[in-house]
Amino acid sequence: MEKVTLKYRNQQWELPAGMTARDAIKKTGLLPESVLIVVDGELQTDDVILKPGQQVKLVAVVSGGAA
Amino acid sequence: MKCRKCGEKAVINMRQHKLALCREHYLAWLPEQVERFIEKYKMFTHTEKVLMAVSGGKDSLGLWHILKTLGYNAEGLYIGLGIDGGAGYSDESRALSEAFAKEHGLILHVVDIEQKYGATIPELAVISNRGQGKPCSVCGLNKRYLFNRVALEGNFDVIVTGHNLDDEVAVLMQNTFNWAGGYLARQAPVLPGGAGLARKAKPLCRIYEREMTAYCLLQGIEYIYAECPHAEGSTTIYYKEVLNQMETDRPGTKLQYYVSFLEAKKAGLFASVEDKAVLHPCDRCGQPTSAPGECAWCRMWDRVRLVKTTVPVSPESVSLL
Numbered sequence: 001m002e003k004v005t006l007k008y009r010n011q012q013w014e015l016p017a018g019m020t021a022r023d024a025i026k027k028t029g030l031l032p033e034s035v036l037i038v039v040d041g042e043l044q045t046d047d048v049i050l051k052p053g054q055q056v057k058l059v060a061v062v063s064g065g066a067a
Numbered sequence: 068m069k070c071r072k073c074g075e076k077a078v079i080n081m082r083q084h085k086l087a088l089c090r091e092h093y094l095a096w097l098p099e100q101v102e103r104f105i106e107k108y109k110m111f112t113h114t115e116k117v118l119m120a121v122s123g124g125k126d127s128l129g130l131w132h133i134l135k136t137l138g139y140n141a142e143g144l145y146i147g148l149g150i151d152g153g154a155g156y157s158d159e160s161r162a163l164s165e166a167f168a169k170e171h172g173l174i175l176h177v178v179d180i181e182q183k184y185g186a187t188i189p190e191l192a193v194i195s196n197r198g199q200g201k202p203c204s205v206c207g208l209n210k211r212y213l214f215n216r217v218a219l220e221g222n223f224d225v226i227v228t229g230h231n232l233d234d235e236v237a238v239l240m241q242n243t244f245n246w247a248g249g250y251l252a253r254q255a256p257v258l259p260g261g262a263g264l265a266r267k268a269k270p271l272c273r274i275y276e277r278e279m280t281a282y283c284l285l286q287g288i289e290y291i292y293a294e295c296p297h298a299e300g301s302t303t304i305y306y307k308e309v310l311n312q313m314e315t316d317r318p319g320t321k322l323q324y325y326v327s328f329l330e331a332k333k334a335g336l337f338a339s340v341e342d343k344a345v346l347h348p349c350d351r352c353g354q355p356t357s358a359p360g361e362c363a364w365c366r367m368w369d370r371v372r373l374v375k376t377t378v379p380v381s382p383e384s385v386s387l388l
Contacts, residue, residue, distance in 0.1 A: 033311040036079075036280055043078045043284050045068040045087060061280040062233070062311070063124055063294060064304040 002052035008035065009060060015050075022046035025058065034062050079281045082318030090285055097282050098133045101270050105137075108256040110268035115224035117141035118265075120214055121168075121175065123160030125283045125290040126229030128167050130271055132288060134227070135171060141227065143168055144217050146210055147179030149187025150202075152296025160291045167288065176221070176388060178213055183385050184368060185377030189297075194371045202297050205367065212364040216354060217387050218265035225260075230269040233276035236321045237306040239328055248340030255332070262346045263355035273325065276307075352383035 004017045006024060013028050021037045021044065035058040037044045050056060068077040070089035077087035088096055104110075111117055119134065121127045121143040134141040145164045150157045161177070168175035181187045186194065191205045198204030218226050235254070242250045256273075260266035271279065283290055298304060313320045331337075346355040349362035356362035361369075365383055372378040379385060 031308065031311045031315050033277065033315045034308065036277065036284065038284070043090075043281060045077050045080045047068050047080075059280060059284065060292075061277040062304060062307050063126075063276070064298040064301045064307065 004050040004052060004054050004056060006056045006058060008058040017050055017052040017054075019050060020046065021048050021050055021056065024050055024056070028058070030058060035059060036061060078285065079278070081275070081278065083275070083314070083322050093281065094285055097274070097278060098136050100274065101130070101133050102137050104256065104273050105268070105270050108268070108272075110257045110270060111139070111225045111227070111266075113138060113140070115140070116222065118214070118218045118221065118223035118226050119143045120210075120226060120228045121145045121164045122229070123163040123167075123291045124229065125288070126231050126234075126271060126276070126279050128164070128288050128290050129279045129283045129286070130227070130229045131167070131173065132171065132286060133282075134270075135173065141173070142221075142223075143173060143175040144214065145175055145177045146213055147177060147181065148206060148209075149179075149181045150189060150295065150297065152293075154293060154296075156291070156293065156296060159293075163289055163291055176217060178217065178387055180209060180213075183387070184382050185379065186371055186375050190375070191367065191371060194374045195367045196370075197367065203301070206297075208363060208367065212354060212362075213387065215263075215265050216352075219263070220386075221388050223265065225266040225268050227268050227270060229271055229279075231271040231274050231276045231279055232321060232325055233307050233310070234303070235269070235272050236310055236325050237303045239325065240306045240310065241302060248337060249342055251328075252332070252337040252341045254328075256329070263348060263353070264346070273322065275321070349383075351381075 002017045003014045006013045006028060015024050015027055022032050025032045025035060032046055037046055038057040038059055039054055068080055068087045070077045070092055071087055072092045073089060075089040078090050079093055080087040117139055119131050119141045131143060145161055147161055148157050164175060188202045188206050192198055192202035195205060214226050256269050258267040310321050344357050347359045349356045349365055351361050351365045354362055368378060368382045
């Protein structure tokens with residue numbers, strides 16, 4: 001089965017291609033509301049279907065400190 | 068998903084507004100929303116001098132960018148806290164803030180706490196014994212104090228911070244769970260100035276954290292992505308995750324919570340617990356304090372000077388601008 005790679009901070013998941021980004025996020029255990037989806041460098045809505053070989057970066061939106 | 072305004076490919080879907088937008092329309096929509104709230108809550112005007120509290124994070128840099136886009140007169144203030152966390156956290160956030168200011172032709176004032184006063188925030192936390200081993204308490208005390216002093220010394224009309232809706236509802240939830248009436252009565256989009264305190268405003272109080280992240284990504288704003296090493300496991304982050312679970316299940320929960328709170332407050336729900344404390348000028352530095360005598364900031368540095376000889380004898384007299 002062809003895979004797609006999702007990265008979030010220092011974690012990484014290999015998931016089957018063909019599902020929506022929202023479903024993929026749920027499979028990682030992250031909350032769809034807590035991340036944004038960047039596919040091959042482009043910001044995307046979470047209904048996008050993930051294709052084999054794509055690099056998917058999940059960008060954390062939650063911050064709790066001030067530098 | 069298509070942009071509701073033009074039918075092009077959307078880059079963000081805001082379920083709480085039932086609104087999906089393309090890059091172009093999103094980058095126009097967000098500053099319009101911020102301006103709407105600045106006006107609605109009477110935060111500041113185009114003729115006033117704004118001091119933007121800059122941390123190098125997405126919210127402060129994104130908001131500074133928006134204020135510039137909207138034509139406001141906003142100078143930045145970065146406070147160097149001396150937090151390393153094994154990754155040069157403060158150094159990186161300062162470098163990003165300075166690079167942003169340079170790129171956009173903005174004035175950034177920098178107050179480095181160690182350079183000015185002889186100790187970093189983590190050192191202060193240990194020596195002063197405040198905050199139960201975590202530096203967040205002394206960090207907050209120093210930031211509040213220094214922002215106010217710089218605002219007054221520099222004749223700024225208002226201090227603006229990048230607190231977003233997620234920050235506001237996390238605090239609101241914590242204060243609701245504790246029935247902290249005084250804190251609930253004080254939480255507001257704008258805190259009026261007076262008695263030695265500068266006015267404070269939060270133009271992002273109704274903007275989701277997610278929306279600010281998207282704005283920075285789309286504008287190509289480089290911000291510090293790493294968490295403050297001391298924020299790990301914080302109560303605020305815990306509440307934010309709980310609220311995001313609720314938002315995932317029921318879009319609009321966070322916004323509804325905040326807006327209903329403001330309406331209840333306006334209707335007088337917290338009137339009986341409103342803070343009527345009289346502020347006094349500190350005997351040493353003149354900054355406002357709730358109890359007569361010396362303020363908490365002066366007392367803290369006195370304690371630190373007993374241990375660290377690098378701390379000046381009169382830290383309150385060190386010029387900031």
